[in-house]
Every structure is written in structure tokens, then in C-alpha cells.
Amino acid sequence: MKIALLGYGRMGKSIETIAIARQHDIILKVKDTASITNLEEADVAIDFSIPSAAVANIKLAIDAGVPVISGTTGWLDQYDTITAYCKEHQGTFLYASNFSLGVNLFFELNKRLSTLMSGFSEYTAEMVETHHTQKLDAPSGTAITLAEDIIEKTTYTNWTLDAPKADEIHIEAKRIEGIPGTHEITYKSEIDTISICHTAHSRQGFAMGAVIAAEWIKDKHGIFTMKDVLNIG
Structure with missing residues (x-):
């Protein structure tokens, strides 16, 4: 080819x-x-x-x-x-916001988890994405895809890099030298925390x-x- x-x-x-x-x-x-x-x-x-x-x-x-x-x-x-x-x-x-086979499986896992969490208002969703310092955009396209999939399945209506409103998912974007890409989604309540994470080891x-x-x-x-x-x- x-x-x-x-x-x-x-x-x-x-x-x-x-x-x-x-x-x-x-x-x-x-x-x-x-x-x-x-x-x-x-x-x-x-x-x-x-x-x-x-x-x-x-x-x-x-x-x-x-x-x-x-x-x-x-x-x-x-x-x-x-x-x-x-x-x-x-x-x-x-x-594709991310071509990694593992990330695309992670997308499906995120959708399933957000569907399960949609009925439990005591949990608050948030996300942290970490990439190398050369990455030009923030949040990452992958983080946006993950957030949009959560929004589709829950009562959240938007994502933000700033202090979130009640109907917004907070995304924290970190830029650290040598990090290919890490995305962690967390659901927190007063009594416990549920999280899923994908970490790329290389490009x-x-x-x-x-x-x-x-x-x-x-x-x-x-x-x-x-x-x-x-x-x-």
C-alpha cells in the first residue's frame, strides 16, 4: 500500500x-x-x-x-x-481522537460505566488527562470524546477546564515532559471513589x-x- x-x-x-x-x-x-x-x-x-x-x-x-x-x-x-x-x-x-486500540476499548468501558453511574446523583464525575509538553491543545481530543460520551449517558450537559457548575464535568489538563498520554475518569461521593484509567506507555x-x-x-x-x-x- x-x-x-x-x-x-x-x-x-x-x-x-x-x-x-x-x-x-x-x-x-x-x-x-x-x-x-x-x-x-x-x-x-x-x-x-x-x-x-x-x-x-x-x-x-x-x-x-x-x-x-x-x-x-x-x-x-x-x-x-x-x-x-x-x-x-x-x-x-x-x-479518531485516538487511534490506540486500548483507548478505543476504554471509550466503550467509559460509556458502560457512565450508564451505570447515571442513576446515582451522589457521585460527581471528573477527569484528569496528562500529556507531554509538546501537545498543543488542552484538553486532549481523547478527553473531549470521553466527556462527550459521559454527557450522552448522564445528566451532565458540558465539560469545563474551569471550576465546574453542577451540570459540568471538570477536566484537569496536565502537561508533563515525556508523558505519551494518560486519562483517568473518577466518580466521587462522600463515602467512596470509583475510577478507570488508561495509560499509554509509548506512541x-x-x-x-x-x-x-x-x-x-x-x-x-x-x-x-x-x-x-x-x-x-
Whole structure:
């Protein structure tokens, strides 16, 4: 499979290593949108760029008729615009806030726990997410996905980084050198605490998931998520 890497930072380089080990060819490596050429020669494009470049990168891949998967966060205010653009141009697009197989299982665990906790108002939900100091957005896209899933299953209506109101989930975002990604969700009452946590030990899980998603989406058409790739949920 011929892969175009749109974004060639730490994640792009990790994806390259895994893709080559799985007998794929990296035919394009770009750091910014302006340098993208010959994209139509790729079988799949993988976008791990920056928020300001992601939308343009995704549109360029769709215009070139190339399936594109994106793990860039911080641009989701334009997600509906991108999915509408993909449908209009009969493209292929998959977005995930986190491609780690373990995190996607954690998403499902979070949904199940939030469903169970929804009937017990004495518990208060909160979240802590910790990442490396180079991460540009806060909270993480993964934390937002987790919070939105809790909101869907409970009476919470929003999440916040600030002091929470009664109907808000507080997210504490920590940035510590060398931390690939940790997400902990806690339900606290006066008498006890229930918590679930996912800790990434390296970027390899994210990169492997992205390559698996790229292998899966080749030759498909439509808009997908990691649920489709993993057949879960």
C-alpha cells in the first residue's frame, strides 16, 4: 500500500516506522499543506499535522480521490463541514481522537460505566488527562470524546477546564515532559471513589492503530470511525 503522511512530526515518524515494517511504502512526507504534491498517487493519506493545517490536508486528499484518516485534534469545530464536504465529493474519511486500540476499548468501558453511574446523583464525575509538553491543545481530543460520551449517558450537559457548575464535568489538563498520554475518569461521593484509567506507555499504540485503520479503509467509501475498524460498540 502506498501511504502519504500529511504531517511528519513525532507521530508521523512513528507511523512511518510501523508502516514500513508492515511492508507498506511511504511515497509522500510533508510538514505543511503548501508542500503537498502528487497526492493522487497514494492509496491512503494519514493526517497527523497541526490544527491549522488539518482541514486543508483532509480536503486535498478528498479532492485527490484518496481515502484519508486523521488523528489531528484541535480543529473539530469544523468536523461537520468536513463530513459534509466528504459526502458532497463522495470521498472517504475517518477521524479518531485516538487511534490506540486500548483507548478505543476504554471509550466503550467509559460509556458502560457512565450508564451505570447515571442513576446515582451522589457521585460527581471528573477527569484528569496528562500529556507531554509538546501537545498543543488542552484538553486532549481523547478527553473531549470521553466527556462527550459521559454527557450522552448522564445528566451532565458540558465539560469545563474551569471550576465546574453542577451540570459540568471538570477536566484537569496536565502537561508533563515525556508523558505519551494518560486519562483517568473518577466518580466521587462522600463515602467512596470509583475510577478507570488508561495509560499509554509509548506512541507505538497510536501509530499502530493509525496504520491498521489505513489498511482497513483502503478501497472503501464513506465516513467512518475506529468503531468500524475494530467492529466494536
